[in-house]
Amino acid sequence: MAEPSTDPTDASLRSVIERADPVPPxxxxxxxxxxxxxxxxxxLAELTADSAMAGAGVRSSSAPRLLTFEGPGVEVxxxxxxxGPTRRLSGQLVPIGPAQVTVRWAGGTTEVxxxxxxxFAVDGIPASKVSLLVLRTGAAQPIVTSWISI
Amino acid sequence: MLELSTSELLEQAAAGxxxxxxxxxxxxxxxxxxxARGFALSMADAADVSQxxxxxxxxxxxxxxxxxxLGGWLATTARHECLRTLRKSxxxxxxxxxxxxxxSGEPTPEAVVLHDEQDRLVWLSxxxxxxxCQVLLRALASTPPPSYDEVSAAxxxxxxxxxxxxxxxxxxxxxxxxxxxxxxGRRTREGGA
Numbered sequence: 001m002a003e004p005s006t007d008p009t010d011a012s013l014r015s016v017i018e019r020a021d022p023v024p025p026x027x028x029x030x031x032x033x034x035x036x037x038x039x040x041x042x043x044l045a046e047l048t049a050d051s052a053m054a055g056a057g058v059r060s061s062s063a064p065r066l067l068t069f070e071g072p073g074v075e076v077x078x079x080x081x082x083x084g085p086t087r088r089l090s091g092q093l094v095p096i097g098p099a100q101v102t103v104r105w106a107g108g109t110t111e112v113x114x115x116x117x118x119x120f121a122v123d124g125i126p127a128s129k130v131s132l133l134v135l136r137t138g139a140a141q142p143i144v145t146s147w148i149s150i
Numbered sequence: 151m152l153e154l155s156t157s158e159l160l161e162q163a164a165a166g167x168x169x170x171x172x173x174x175x176x177x178x179x180x181x182x183x184x185x186a187r188g189f190a191l192s193m194a195d196a197a198d199v200s201q202x203x204x205x206x207x208x209x210x211x212x213x214x215x216x217x218x219x220l221g222g223w224l225a226t227t228a229r230h231e232c233l234r235t236l237r238k239s240x241x242x243x244x245x246x247x248x249x250x251x252x253x254s255g256e257p258t259p260e261a262v263v264l265h266d267e268q269d270r271l272v273w274l275s276x277x278x279x280x281x282x283c284q285v286l287l288r289a290l291a292s293t294p295p296p297s298y299d300e301v302s303a304a305x306x307x308x309x310x311x312x313x314x315x316x317x318x319x320x321x322x323x324x325x326x327x328x329x330x331x332x333x334x335g336r337r338t339r340e341g342g343a
Contacts, residue, residue: 012272013323014291020264020273023183027197031179034204035163035171044209052238129201147205149198 030106037104039133042144045071050148069132069145076132076143080150087125087150093118093134102133125150157217164212175204177294178221182228184292185304188285189232190277195239199231206231221296222303225289229304271334275326282307283319290316 049068065080075094080087093099096118103110105128114120114134129149135142154162154173162170182203186196206227214223264270276284282305289296289304302309 010291012269013276013287014293016264016269016272017184017276017288017291018293019269021187023179024193024197027183027200028175028179030197030201031175031182031204032172034201034208035168037205038163038166038208038211040166044213053234129198129205131205144209146209147202149202 033106037131037147039142039144042133042142043071043074045069045074045076045134045143045145047146047148065150067148071143071145074134074136074143076134076145078132078145082127083123085127086123087127088121088123089125089130089150090121091119091132093120093136097136099134099136099139102135103130104133105130155218156220160211160214160217160220174207174220178224180292180294181221181289181296181300181304182224184288185225185228185285186232188281188288188304189229189236190281190284191232191235195235199228199235202231203228219299219303221300225296225300225304226306229285229306267334271327271330272323275323275330278326279319279322282315283322286312286315286319287323 046069047067048070049066051063051066067078067080069076069078077092077094079090081090089103091101091114093114096116097114098116099114099118099120101112101114101120101122103112103122103125105126107126107128110122110125112120112122127150129147131147132145133142134144154170156174156177159170159174163174179200182200183196186199191199203224207224214220216223264273276287279287285305286301289301296304298309298312301312305312305315307315
């Protein structure tokens with residue numbers, strides 16, 4: 001009997017990986033579905049600070065998580081408090097001012113108003129990936145925050 | 151739609167064409183998955199990294215500076231998300247740049263779908279070579295085959311290093327495979343005695 005080859009070719013490697021670890025259909029489906037969150041003409045506010053990333057590994061799970069998103073001329077600060085399977089978000093818009101805030105996640109959306117001081121709070125958001133869409137009163141363009149797992 | 155360039159597909163997707171988006175997904179979901187799994191993330195974490203990567207692209211539709219390098223952009227984004235996931239869970243990539251083999255573990259559940267012994271050993275060996283090699287070989291083997299530009303982005307490594315690194319990684323794989331063959335041979339002989 002011939003010795004089995006110990007020199008894996010690209011083709012054999014590809015074939016093994018394709019069978020052992022194919023892209024799960026649900027992963028492809030989620031990638032397709034991401035398109036439904038496309039926003040037209042929105043300014044992006046990207047995550048610039050996340051308390052969960054500072055001192056990773058020593059984080060106390062009881063302390064609320066603080067997220068900061070920054071976009072052109074605007075900052076969105078969000079405090080995330082855990083409550084079982086759901087999250088409570090308390091936010092602050094900078095500069096201050098009223099706005100309509102839409103919390104978006106894979107399973108739905110919730111709308112909440114930010115007051116004249118730019119503060120908002122919303123409860124019962126499922127622990128999942130979320131993004132906030134913020135339309136400030138009088139603004140021409142909405143702001144969307146980058147997606148983040150909460 | 152196969153004849154469209156990634157720039158054209160991106161343009162159409164940004165204008166709201168979901169078929170263009172689906173085509174982008176079918177071209178690159180394999181590469182994104184390969185990067186995530188190459189970093190030894192669990193199925194759940196890899197699915198999470200993949201979804202985040204695609205959501206990032208949705209956010210940046212119409213804003214990419216070099217739309218013709220979409221694959222590289224996705225691979226870079228996926229790599230950053232992997233490192234982020236590892237950091238957040240308190241894990242670090244153990245010496246990503248080091249040329250050391252990973253501690254040999256139990257065969258992963260995926261191995262059960264491989265009935266052929268040689269295939270099973272290739273898969274087992276792939277999980278034991280240095281992390282960087284796993285990302286590299288998996289990215290190179292993703293479907294459809296990526297460009298070196300995309301693979302270079304997946305690793306954060308200059309294009310010129312891909313070829314030599316690939317050769318070293320295949321060498322690692324070969325050595326692991328040989329070691330398994332020796333083990334298997336020994337077991338077979340003992341079993342038969």
